Amino acid sequence: MIHDDVTEPSYPELPPALRAAFEALPEDEVRARMEGFVALALQRLRAPAGSPVPPPIPARLIARAFEAPLPEQGQPIEAILADVAEHVMPHGRDKRSPTWFAQLDVPPTDYSVFSGLLIRALAQDPITFSSARSGTFVERQVLGWLTSLAFPDVPQAGGCFTSGGTQSNFQALLILRNEALRRAGADVNALGLVEALSRTGHRGMRVFASEASHPSIFAAVRQLGLGDAGLHRVPTDGQDRLCPIALEAALVEARRQGQLPAVVVLTAGSSGVGAVDPLREGMRLAHQHGALVHVDAAHGSLLLFSQRHRGLLDGLQGADTVTLDPHKVLGLNAQLGGLLVRDARLLTLLGKVSLDYFVTSEVSDLGEVTLDGSRALNSLGAWLLLRHFGRDGYGRLVDHLFALARDFTRRLKKSGCFELFPDTPTMNMLAFRLRPKAASETPEELARENARNDALLSRLMQSRKFAVSCYRHASGHLYLRAVFINPASRPEHMAALADALIQLAREAE
Amino acid sequence: MIHDDVTEPSYPELPPALRAAFEALPEDEVRARMEGFVALALQRLRAPAGSPVPPPIPARLIARAFEAPLPEQGQPIEAILADVAEHVMPHGRDKRSPTWFAQLDVPPTDYSVFSGLLIRALAQDPITFSSARSGTFVERQVLGWLTSLAFPDVPQAGGCFTSGGTQSNFQALLILRNEALRRAGADVNALGLVEALSRTGHRGMRVFASEASHPSIFAAVRQLGLGDAGLHRVPTDGQDRLCPIALEAALVEARRQGQLPAVVVLTAGSSGVGAVDPLREGMRLAHQHGALVHVDAAHGSLLLFSQRHRGLLDGLQGADTVTLDPHKVLGLNAQLGGLLVRDARLLTLLGKVSLDYFVTSEVSDLGEVTLDGSRALNSLGAWLLLRHFGRDGYGRLVDHLFALARDFTRRLKKSGCFELFPDTPTMNMLAFRLRPKAASETPEELARENARNDALLSRLMQSRKFAVSCYRHASGHLYLRAVFINPASRPEHMAALADALIQLAREAE
Incomplete structure (x- = not known):
């Protein structure tokens, strides 16, 4: 036939x-x-390391x-x-140069680079147990380690990996948008926002985040359909930290306007200067007004490893969701963001719809709780490095980075040439600008001061010996910004950077 | 001092x-x-290749x-x-085994594995020109190549890379949600969905997608705040293709109900059986009713390389957005999804907010149009492989995969033991089940037939010689599914798989 x-x-x-x-x-x-x-x-x-500036x-x-x-x-x-x-x-430029101070990520170790080869050779896609097999447990073990650091006393805590901090922030706000409406009595995955809000009797819903929040927070609020109108940008204090009094006023105002106060976003380690919002006070106010709490600790999560400095994150366990960023913190350079949640059940609010053509198996699929579909097993690199350095090794790494920042800060202060922001670094980074010439601050004066600092940055980069970045504060001031992020950086590199800056500052007088 | x-x-x-x-x-x-x-x-x-089954x-x-x-x-x-x-x-299992027929992705070439090492060593993050430098142009060149295949006659077309097909589909629907409201007169990034819809005088907005669409489409509609209520699941014909008559009725009904007909989603290469929706007819209806069009060609985009088979995608250039999946199609195994748009300006509707602390430069930053922030330069692997194989090489690869599917189909048909779905494969995959014993189809009969096929799948996998997957059709029928995706698969592997299945089928009589 x-x-x-x-x-x-x-x-x-x-x-x-x-x-x-x-x-x-x-x-x-x-x-x-x-x-x-x-x-x-x-x-x-x-060796030798290449130039940190292309x-x-x-x-x-x-x-x-x-x-x-x-x-x-x-x-x-x-x-x-x-x-x-x-x-x-x-x-390219060498991010592993000990005088590369431009960005927030710990530069890649050799082992992270080599694991890129291994991860692709194994091709164990974490989306399902049937495609990942042992990779599922590698990923779960790393998530367990990170969860035990962030939520040590919360047995029902859990998490998932993402493509990075931006996606973690989006996924956190997505989950919390849905949870806030669920608590108010509406299933937004079924109804959509318009009908869900109408059923709960609210005119809208609002997210509260400080002006110093990472831009991915503002973008996520738009993408989730809440618009800029659904975001209250809370003012900061003189050190880029969310101002609790302003937050309280914003929460009260939202209620008065018939808005659902949905989520308070707190930042632990701002991308500008490493500011840490008042976590306990922010959470107290959020809970008092019925809002959920997301903490963006993409940068600050490195503190979790340090016995000396983790006190800065006191209260973190009260958060509903926490962004942390293994690829910023661990010396990986590849896509591996993390999202931890105080109650693992929250992860199921993602709105995922199962793929019928996957054979279901005895182990739940990690793809059920991630925004991504197929992925690389990038967590294998984190698994390897966390074991190789141990909690103690990463703790010392963090302490070293903090010591570098203090070392550098003392040198700049001693020179008297610079105005620092903030006056003492919170974490492993510092913003600074040439001490202003004028006492007044007309728009023309501000522009002139910014131009002086811009020129200073250009001259420093022209040497190709040091890479730093810049930070434009909400006030309009342009700062140079140095991030101390490489354990290969030593006191002599702090001296060299400070000396170079001080000399350029004196030439600029 | x-x-x-x-x-x-x-x-x-x-x-x-x-x-x-x-x-x-x-x-x-x-x-x-x-x-x-x-x-x-x-x-x-x-060598030798490992087992395709763990x-x-x-x-x-x-x-x-x-x-x-x-x-x-x-x-x-x-x-x-x-x-x-x-x-x-x-x-693990060896996805590169020539008898691995379980999933849609072309298995990783050696060169993709090796490029994992290189990408991490270079650490050129495409988020900004200043961090990517030459990487920016690598990525743009690959995007240009893909755009020239999908939109050969559209000079203003453009695109961006994503973490995979799921994210591409989300980003496409995000952009089109925003564009549909913009055309209706409201800026949803500013106002949020509730107020934007109210201003345009609509009770809601609706996305239309066939029941055979990838689940990421359904999830994206939820995540964007439209809810299941904002999704019309359009019935399919007997071959998993969207039914145009049903689409037209759905569009008319939406208008009648005061809904904004926002987006029609068409699938080119369904994840179930590789079905290709009627692209021209779907687009004609969408345009007639003022809806935008997204084509999910995550799988089907491999046809673009083949002169023999690209006619199946006729009309693709009329789409507003197209998902394609370099990591499915090119023999990469790492995170690299693609989103192409007919008008590059659409990409700016993403709602991104700029990072002030990045130094702006003479070249626009790729991070402005991606959902992700920092990323790996995974496009370097695609750049390398596209040059190494050329358009012609990939075209032959596709033709080979299609020939495998036809070869296998003929063998199964000849045996008379199986019912095929569809009767002739559209692309490089085929679903099939044991010829049903009963003419009737009571729920009990259906369950019994499905159990027979499930047992067949288990017995085949137990041999650890072949990996296939399964597909549960909307009708409830459970099919086995073989995807012909490896250029190392040869006619003798088709014979071996068909013979093994036929023997198991006869034993199951």
């Missing part, structure tokens, strides 16, 4: 390069194919190498790797 | 392992440290190795890698 309604299969000729790339080859051949990649990686990883080549010149259309025929891998060496790598 | 209000820095002693992991070492030492990781990766990559070890036994609390002190890297070898790797 032959059916002829299916076309005779017509196999095309496959190019040898394509065949070879998908075949399993003998070990020595695989190793030989890997060597070109290893050699390029070593160029970046080996060479000042204009963008349009860099862009020239990347303008060809998609080639019709394949090119040899050697030629492509030669292009990586010639046109990609020379324009 | 010494200020004593800053604590004297107190540097902790850093463990040698921690110091060593962040220092740049001489090349031979870095290479030596890498070797343990390389050896494990080679175990997975070298060993049948109960989950609770696997879990035992992952129960220790976070260690206080660090452990040697050798001990940790030994645990990877003993407790992680043996439980």
Whole structure:
């Protein structure tokens, strides 16, 4: 019984390069194919460390190498790797340089780089138990470790991994939007926002977050359908910390206007200067007015490892959701954000709909509680590093970074050339600007002061010895910003950075 | 002038392992440290290919190795890698086996695995030009290539990378929710959904998607605040394709109910059986009723490379947004989803709020149009593979996969043992079940038939020679599902799979 309604299969000729790339080859051949990649990686990883500042080549010149259309025929891998060496790598900067002070992430360890190879070779996708198998337990174990640090006394706490802090903040506010409406009596996943709010008798719902919150918070409120109108930007005190009196007034006002006070967002380690909002007071006010609490500790979560400094996070356990960022904190450089929740059941409010075509199994699938679908098992890198350094090692790493910040701060203060913000660093970072020349602060004066600091930043970067960044405060002041984030940075690097800045400041007088 | 209000820095002693992991070492030492990781990766990559089915070890036994609390002190890297070898790797399965037919993603090439090392070593984060530098142009070039395939005649088309198809679908519907309201006269990013809908005079807004859409579409509608009430699940025809007559009726009904017909979602390559919705007819109806169009081509986008088969996507250029999935299609196995838009300006409707502390530069930052913040430059792997295989190589790859599906289908048909769904495969996959014994279809009969197929799947998997998956159709029928996704699969593998199934089917008579 032959059916002829299916076309005779017509196999095309496959190019040898394509065949070879998908075949399993003998070990020595695989190793030989890997060597070109290893050699390029070593160029970046080996001593001496490269410059933390990329060479000042204009963008349009860099862009020239990347303008060809998609080639019709394949090119040899050697030629492509030669292009990586010639046109990609020379324009990077070395985040692992001990004088790289520009961003919040601990630079990647060698082991994080190597684990990138292993994670892709294993290809254990955490979305389901059937595709991840042992990877499911790797991921759960790391989540358990992080949960035990953030919620040590909360047995029902849990969490999930995300693509980064931005996604964690979005997912947290999504869950809390849904939970706030659930508590008010409406299922927003079924009804939608318009009908859910109407049923609970509210004119709208509101999220409260300080002006110094990470922009991903403001974006998430928009994406969730609440709009800027659904966000109350709470003023900060003189050190970028949320002002509790202003929060209380905002909560009272929202109720008076018939708004559901849904979520108070507190920041532990602001991206600007590492400010930590008053967690206990913020939570007390939120609870008093029936609001849920999200703590964005993407940066501040590194404090959890330090016995010396974790007191700064006192009260964290009262949060409903916490963003933390393993890829910022642990010396991974790849996509691994974290979201922890005080009650693991909250994670199911995500609105996920199951995939029928996955075989269900004896273990619940991690994909049920993540925004992402298929993912890489990036948590394997965190699992490896947390075991290799231990809680104590990361604690010392944090203490070292804090000591660097204090060391640098003392040097700048001693010079008298700079105004610091805040006057004493809260965490491992400091903002500073040239001591203003004028006592008044007209818009013209402000612009002139900002231009002086902008010029200082440019001159420092031109040396290509140090990378720092800048921070524009809500007041309009432009600060330079140094983040002490590399355990390879030493007191001598603090001295060198401070000396360079002080010399440039004196030249700028 | 010494200020004593800053604590004297107190540097902790850093463990040698921690110091060593962040220092740049001489090349031979870095290479030596890498070797343990390389050896494990080679175990997975070298010939012979491993089993496509993991060993049948109960989950609770696997879990035992992952129960220790976070260690206080660090452990040697050798001990940790030994645990990877003993407790992680043996439980995986080889997605690169030529008899792995379980999922939609082209298995990772060696070069994708190796590029995982390179991407992490370079650490060029695409979020800003200043952190990505040349990486910005790598990413733009790949986006340009993909855009030229999907929108060859649309100069203003553009796109961005995401963490995967699920995020692409969410971002597409987010953008289109906002655009639909913008066209109706309201800025939802400012006002929020409740007020925006009220201003446009609509009682709600509606998304239309077929019952065979990927679950991420249904989840996105909930997450965006529209609720299940804001989703019209359009019935499908006998082959899992959206039924245009039902769509038209749904659009008319929505208007009649005072709903804004916002977005019609069409699927090109359903995750169940690779069904392609009638794109031109769906778009015509959407436009006639003022709705925008999203095409989920996460799977179907591989057709774009094939001159033989790309006609199946005729009309795609009329879409406002298109999900495609480089990590499904290109033989990458890591997080790289894509979202293409017919008008690049649509990408700015995301609701992103800029980070003031990034130095702005001469080139716009890719982070302005992505949901993610910091990311890995995973597009470098796609850049490398697209150049290595060329458009023609990927086209032949697709043609090969389609030929495999037709080859397998003919063999199953010839046996007369199976009922196929659909009767002829649309793409590179096929669903099938044992020919039902009963002519009637009572619930009891259905359950009995499903149990027979479930048992068939179990017996096939027990051999550990072939991995297939299953698909539960909306009718309740349980099908086995084979996806032909590996260019290393050959006609002899089709024969082997078909023979094994036919033998099991005859034993099950």
